[in-house]
Structure formats: C-alpha cells, structure tokens
Amino acid sequence: MEYPSKLIENAVLEISRLPGIGKKTAFRLVMHLLRTEESASVSLSDAIIKLRTETRYCNNCGMVSEDVLCKYCSSAKRDHSLICLVEDIPDVIAIENTAQFQGVYHILGGLISPVNGIGPDDLRIQELFDRIESKKNTVKEVILALSPTMEGDTTAFYLNKKLSEKGIEVSTIARGVPLGGELEYADELTLGRSIVTRTKYD
Amino acid sequence: MEYPSKLIENAVLEISRLPGIGKKTAFRLVMHLLRTEESASVSLSDAIIKLRTETRYCNNCGMVSEDVLCKYCSSAKRDHSLICLVEDIPDVIAIENTAQFQGVYHILGGLISPVNGIGPDDLRIQELFDRIESKKNTVKEVILALSPTMEGDTTAFYLNKKLSEKGIEVSTIARGVPLGGELEYADELTLGRSIVTRTKYD
Structure with missing residues (x-):
C-alpha cells in the first residue's frame, strides 16, 4: 500500500505495531485523527508518552504506580498481613473490580514454565520472600x-512448598x-x- | 473499572476515544506499551503529534500533503487534463493502489446528502470549478x-449537469x-x- 505522505506512512507504521492492529485499521485511525480536532491528537500523544516515561513500579509489590509505593501498599485501610499473589497487573485490576479483597498484592511478572525456559529466578519470587522477611512475621x-493452567499449577505447587516451610498459611482461589x-x-x-473439592452447603 | 494509576487511566481514556477501540482493548494496548521498550512509545507518540500538526492539505485537490501541492498535483508525469473526482482521501489511495490511473484527483470532502443537510456548498465543488477555470480549457x-449509493448518485447527477454545461466530458467508473x-x-x-449497461465483448 502506498501512502500519500511520509507523515501518514510513519503514523500508520507506528500504530500498526500495536497488537491486534493491522495496517488497514491503523490507516483508518490515522484518517480519524486527521479529521478530528488537533487537541485530540495532542492529548493522545501526550497520554502515551507520559504513560511510558512517568509510570514506575511499586518497590514493594511490583504494581504500576506513580510513587515509590503503589496505592494499595501505601494504604492504611488495607490488610497488610494478607498478600494476594498474581501473575500480572491486569489480574490486580480484575480482582479489585470484584471489591471482595482488602489485602495487598504481589506481582510475579509471569509463571514458571520449563517449556519456555522460565524458572523461579526469572520471577519476582525472591522479592516476595524478602518482603515477607522484612515484615517480621506480620504476613499471615x-x-x-x-x-488454572499447567504453568499456574506448577507455580502454585512450587510456592506452596516454599511458603509452607516458612510457616505461612497458603490458600488458593476456589475453582469450580x-x-x-x-x-x-x-x-x-x-x-x-x-x-471432588465440594464444600459444605451453608 | 478502576485503574491503578492516573497515568494509566488517562492513557486508556485517550486511546478508547479512537473509533472501534473500547476500554478493554485500550487497556490491553496500554499494558503492551508498558511492557515494550520506551522508544516504541516515544516513536508512536511522536508519529501521532507530527501527523496532526505537520500534515496540510494540497491547495489544488485537497489531498493530504506535506507541501503546498500534493505529490500528484506537483508531478509532471501525471496527466493534468484528466481529473478523478472522489469523496475522500482513502479513495485516492485505493485508486492509486490499482496503478491504473495516471491523471490527477479532486477531493470533494463528502457527498451531497439532503437527509444529513449536506448540500453542494458544503463540499469542495466551487474549488473544482475554480480549478477548471484557472486551467483555461486544459481540463478535458x-x-x-x-x-454507488444514493448520496453518490445524487452528487454524480448534480456534477454531471454542472460540468456538462461548461463543456467538460464527464465519465463515471464502471459498475457491474x-x-x-x-x-x-x-x-x-x-x-x-x-x-442493462452491458458493453461490447472485445
């Protein structure tokens, strides 16, 4: 496909690098941006650059944050003795949307997957132990x-063993x-x- | 949906303003940007802002351009006596991709649509007549x-009448x-x- 100007070609190229967006869709978005007012493109461009350059990660749990500690780790309303271990950031948002959890989080940044060469050392597991250690027995x-996949189960099996050794109670979200x-x-x-894992009716 | 940081919320909001992109997709794109290297977000942001602030329109045909005249209007290889009238910019690109047309273009910027209150004066029709006038009988x-919609047919009917009055040959792309x-x-x-509109077999 030939584009009428270098600026359009470049914008199509950059936008089509995003996952799930092909060149046709990218071109449609470019046309939309050209048709709408300039301020829309300015705020979009600004939001993207700020997102990437000003977002940092919480020193404690690894969640995206604007400060040293994320809004969960720095909240006094949260139960810091209860840590919910998740694979990645979207899981935190999904759990927060249920409004059923008042503890804090810890992000692994992936799951153990021998097939893909990802071992415990590639994840934020040591950070979890350091965090529990530094809290001096306050994490219950x-x-x-x-x-509930093979990688998830492998990771859970490994973590249950390590955490139980340290006398920490380990639970898993219900499956059914x-x-x-x-x-x-x-x-x-x-x-x-x-x-098999039926619970008492109450 | 609650987002973990203002920066993420803002980026999701801005990206979801694009047509066909909802908040879920926008969030997926935001996560992608956060996971990829910073330079990707910088070039994307840069391409978007340049697209909107540096793109201008050809004085002659209304095509997007980086200069006063677009690459078609400024080309000596093009047949300037043959003008292809199209609704909008993507049509020019579609026709260029066929590599079957060597004339120049004129963009109307829409179609006559009484239902939507769009009349001839809302389109670049006067610009077309001025352009033909200024070329002093060189446009053939x-x-x-x-x-081939109701709006397209209405516009074609109107233009055929006006152009024929000026002694210009009017043709339409084949339908079938x-x-x-x-x-x-x-x-x-x-x-x-x-x-009904069959042509001689050759």
Missing part, C-alpha cells in the same frame, strides 16, 4: 490467585463451575474437580 | 469515482459484477444493472 496468609453458567455446558475437568 | 475530462465474484451470489440490483 498468601492467596495464590494464579490461572462459574456462576451463571449452565452445568451441562461446563467442561468435564472443571465439573469433575468441583465434585 | 472529469471521472466521477463516487460510491465484481471480478472473481460468483454470478449466483451477486445482488440482483448489480446484476440487473450489469445486463
């Missing part, structure tokens, strides 16, 4: 909120049939497991 | 390359069954019209 429980789903459409593995 | 033919399409799946209107 670690919730493993990891994806999702709320609102019809039983006959639940996959066999989930359904089978939900029978 | 105007090709109407407008969408698209190449590579199966006849049985062609819509009735197109197929019917393609029989």
